Amino acid sequence: MKVSSQNNWKSLRSSILRQALLLTCLVFFGTAAAQETAQERNDRERSENIDPRVVAEGELWFQRMHQALTQLNYTASFVTVTNHSVQTYRWMQSHTPAGSRVELIETLNGPLNQSIRLNNQVVYVRPMSRPYSTRANALVSPIPAALYQHFSKIDESYQAISLAGERVVDRNAVRLRLMSRERNRYFYSLWVDRETGMLLGVQTHTAEGGFVEQVMLTSFQPHSVPLQEALVIENEWQHVPPTQELEQAEPRSQWQFSNLPSGFELQRSQHIQVAMNGPPADHFLFSDGMVNFSVYISEGAERSTPMQYQGELSFITVEQADFTVTVVGRIPLQLSEQIANSVSRKP
Amino acid sequence: MTDRQNEQLSALLDAHFESESQCSESIENLVRNEDAQSSWFHYQLIGAVMRNEAKVGTRLDISAAVAAQVAREPAMIAPRKNMLAAFRAQQWLKPAANVAVAASVALVTVFGVMQYQRIDDGSAVEGAVERNGHQSVLQTIPMGGTLNPVSFTVPPARSINNDDSAANQERALQRAQLQAYMLDHELRLQWGVQQATEATSAEGSTEANESEQPKQLEEPPQ
Numbered sequence: 005m006k007v008s009s010q011n012n013w014k015s016l017r018s019s020i021l022r023q024a025l026l027l028t029c030l031v032f033f034g035t036a037a038a039q040e041t042a043q044e045r046n047d048r049e050r051s052e053n054i055d056p057r058v059v060a061e062g063e064l065w066f067q068r069m070h071q072a073l074t075q076l077n078y079t080a081s082f083v084t085v086t087n088h089s090v091q092t093y094r095w096m097q098s099h100t101p102a103g104s105r106v107e108l109i110e111t112l113n114g115p116l117n118q119s120i121r122l123n124n125q126v127v128y129v130r131p132m133s134r135p136y137s138t139r140a141n142a143l144v145s146p147i148p149a150a151l152y153q154h155f156s157k158i159d160e161s162y163q164a165i166s167l168a169g170e171r172v173v174d175r176n177a178v179r180l181r182l183m184s185r186e187r188n189r190y191f192y193s194l195w196v197d198r199e200t201g202m203l204l205g206v207q208t209h210t211a212e213g214g215f216v217e218q219v220m221l222t223s224f225q226p227h228s229v230p231l232q233e234a235l236v237i238e239n240e241w242q243h244v245p246p247t248q249e250l251e252q253a254e255p256r257s258q259w260q261f262s263n264l265p266s267g268f269e270l271q272r273s274q275h276i277q278v279a280m281n282g283p284p285a286d287h288f289l290f291s292d293g294m295v296n297f298s299v300y301i302s303e304g305a306e307r308s309t310p311m312q313y314q315g316e317l318s319f320i321t322v323e324q325a326d327f328t329v330t331v332v333g334r335i336p337l338q339l340s341e342q343i344a345n346s347v348s349r350k351p
Numbered sequence: 352m353t354d355r356q357n358e359q360l361s362a363l364l365d366a367h368f369e370s371e372s373q374c375s376e377s378i379e380n381l382v383r384n385e386d387a388q389s390s391w392f393h394y395q396l397i398g399a400v401m402r403n404e405a406k407v408g409t410r411l412d413i414s415a416a417v418a419a420q421v422a423r424e425p426a427m428i429a430p431r432k433n434m435l436a437a438f439r440a441q442q443w444l445k446p447a448a449n450v451a452v453a454a455s456v457a458l459v460t461v462f463g464v465m466q467y468q469r470i471d472d473g474s475a476v477e478g479a480v481e482r483n484g485h486q487s488v489l490q491t492i493p494m495g496g497t498l499n500p501v502s503f504t505v506p507p508a509r510s511i512n513n514d515d516s517a518a519n520q521e522r523a524l525q526r527a528q529l530q531a532y533m534l535d536h537e538l539r540l541q542w543g544v545q546q547a548t549e550a551t552s553a554e555g556s557t558e559a560n561e562s563e564q565p566k567q568l569e570e571p572p573q
Contacts, residue, residue: 128541140543250542272539279538282531289539298536308532311525317536319529332536 054165062164062180066155068201069180069194073097073152074105076202077227077234081112084146085218086316093146098227098234106234109145119143120237127244137247146219150294151194151203158293161185161267170195172204173221182294187211188265188339189295200226208316210336217316251276255286259301263346265339267292283308285330297333297340301347312337320344356380360387364394 077098084091092112099105110118115131127137142149150158167179172195182192188211195205202224208216253275268290276287283306288299302308307328313319318337321330322344329347331340359377368374381387 126541138541138543140541142543144537144540276535278531279535280527280531282528282535287535287539296540298532298539300532300535308528309521309525311528313529317533319532321528321532330532332532 054163058165059163061166063155063159065166065178065180065196065201066164066182066194069151069196069203070154072197072201073203075099076200077229077231078200078202078225079227079231080202080221080224082146082205082219082221085220087215088315091146092222095147095221096231096233098231100230100234100238102238104234104238106231106237107143108233108237109143109147119145122238122241122244125241125244125247135245137245139247146206146217147203148192148206148294151206153293158182161292162294164194169198172197173224175199175204175224177204184211184294186266188342189292189335190216192294197224202226208334250274255288255301257286257301257303258350259286259288260348260350261288261299261343261346262348263342264290265292265342268297271296278302290333295334297331297335297343299343299347300330300332301327302330303327312341324348356384356387357390360390360394364391364398 078096080095082093082095084093091114093109094112095107095109097105097107104123105121107121108118110116116129117131118127118129120127120129121140121143124139124141125137126140126143127135129135142152155164161184163183163185165181165183167181169176169178171177176198177195178198180194180196182194184191190208191211193205193207193209194203196202197204203221204224205218205220207218210216250272251274255273256275269292270288271291272287272289274287275284277284278300283302284304285300285302288301290297290299300308303326307323308321308330310321310323310328311319312321314337317332317334318340319330319332320337320340321328322341324347327349329344331344333340359373359380362368362373363377363381368377381391
């Protein structure tokens with residue numbers, strides 16, 4: 005009797021264990037399935053199934069912002085916050101009576117970094133170099149250059165959705181979400197002033213919502229008449245150093261990119277010497293309209309050490325058979341790695 | 352002065368309050384009410400005499416003198432920054448005609464150097480920045496991104512011994528490499544993405560180039 009009850013207990017215990025195991029498995033797979041559904045739902049929401057009115061409104065607000073950034077006269081200041089630093093800037097844009105467009109962005113803390121644009125020429129004043137000028141229709145600054153452009157420049161890769169309003173810089177703002185059509189790059193939140201269309205803030209985050217970088221205006225003053233400062237800059241412009249031209253050397257070797265993320269297009273390719281006495285390399289600049297990344301391929305004795313870094317910019321150097329590939333850009337590290345590994349010699 | 356105000360003043364003297372709001376109310380009363388100020392002075396004087404701290408002939412009440420002095424001071428206005436300071440304009444007045452961009456590039460300190468600080472433990476980069484006479488900007492989080500050598504032969508950055516000069520050298524080289532490429536990328540962007548396309552779109556060195564469409568400059572003078 006005793007023995008049989010023990011046997012019964014054993015079989016009962018093992019059946020409980022089996023059931024528990026089964027339940028665990030079910031829960032595990034169930035959760036996985038649920039996660040997948042959530043992601044699918046996200047993807048679905050991101051693509052066609054968003055209310056078309058919200059998308060149309062988003063594009064309209066983007067266009068208003070584009071107009072404000074190319075037409076308004078204003079003085080503003082903003083703060084950039086990343087995971088490891090805070091910096092403050094002054095920002096001015098104005099027309100001049102002669103019809104030119106002047107823009108200035110300068111740092112307010114630490115050494116003076118000043119970027120000034122008159123129409124299609126930009127002067128960079130940096131603490132450790134002589135001022136130099138380039139030909140470009142936008143400054144390189146914490147404000148993404150793509151926001152100055154027409155929405156059609158980015159609509160292949162991004163979608164703008166308007167969200168509820170918020171109060172920013174004591175102004176009534178509308179929030180736009182600029183969503184990449186691919187999950188593998190950063191997403192953006194934009195705050196646009198309802199009254200003027202002015203950009204009041206930009207937040208960069210990962211597709212999962214992780215924080216990357218934030219730019220937030222702290223003051224904004226629109227002006228109905230051209231600013232005196234713009235006129236001063238225009239008058240001083242005759243003293244601007246002559247524009248430096250880019251090196252025009254062709255890449256030394258033939259390369260192919262087999263796994264390039266969709267939406268990115270080659271903008272420029274050259275053979276260059278990397279700054280700060282870096283190695284000679286073939287350089288390729290890609291853009292999806294919103295973000296850019298550089299691919300450097302170096303051969304020969306002066307090769308780079310394999311390493312990786314993730315900040316607002318990601319950086320990776322990968323060693324291939326007889327060359328090294330370095331990818332730098334405002335893209336997630338995972339994407340940089342994918343790009344770096346996709347480079348091969350053209351057969 | 353009402354009894355209540357006197358009570359408040361007394362409580363303030365003894366620093367004895369039932370609540371925060373009572374304390375601030377008392378101080379508010381003292382600041383606003385001349386009677387209260389006079390009483391405060393006299394209470395303090397009584398206290399000082401009792402503690403044998405008061406000296407005959409010492410002018411204890413200097414508040415009126417301070418108030419008069421403050422009234423005479425000119426209103427402080429934050430100095431307004433000159434829109435484009437003359438000295439800054441002069442910075443680009445320097446003759447720069449025969450400076451090749453490569454030379455200036457080599458001298459340029461990392462654009463937005465703050466963005467690249469705190470690599471690894473940050474000490475070397477920050478040190479280098481400070482040596483160049485720069486201040487570092489406010490750091491919100493002591494640790495930023497991480498720099499991971501892909502190679503397994505290099506020990507993890509955290510465990511590197513400071514005495515190990517070879518490892519330190521390795522790290523310094525990695526930092527230099529990181530800074531060089533990041534700076535170079537920023538500089539390449541300064542020549543404009545759209546504009547550069549026009550110059551080089553004819554090249555056919557990559558497959559990606561085949562789908563390349565030249566983009567036009569978009570900046571109509573307003």
